[in-house]
Amino acid sequence: NACFDNIKYTQKIRGHPTAEFLSDGDITNYCENGTLNNHGSSHLNKRLIKFVESKRRNTSLALHIFDDNVIKSCEYTERGDGR
Numbered sequence: 001n002a003c004f005d006n007i008k009y010t011q012k013i014r015g016h017p018t019a020e021f022l023s024d025g026d027i028t029n030y031c032e033n034g035t036l037n038n039h040g041s042s043h044l045n046k047r048l049i050k051f052v053e054s055k056r057r058n059t060s061l062a063l064h065i066f067d068d069n070v071i072k073s074c075e076y077t078e079r080g081d082g083r
Contacts, residue, residue: 001031003030003031003035004024004027004028004031007022007027007030007031008022008024008027045065045067048065049065052065
């Protein structure tokens with residue numbers, strides 16, 4: 001897996017290889033769920049929904065979540081609105 005190999009063997013933070021402080025499980029989790037592809041985006045959206053739902057009951061604010069796969073087409077905006 002290119003993502004895993006890149007993080008484990010190539011990336012450094014403050015001169016230290018990431019393999020010194022990230023487990024193989026941490027790296028795998030990031031490569032599968034933390035990247036901005038369809039799978040990772042879906043995983044992150046589920047985490048966001050869970051967080052917003054947990055806060056919705058404790059606030060008077062209106063909280064909304066827009067599916068990023070739908071709004072990228074700009075169908076919710078008007079021409080000339082700065083999109």
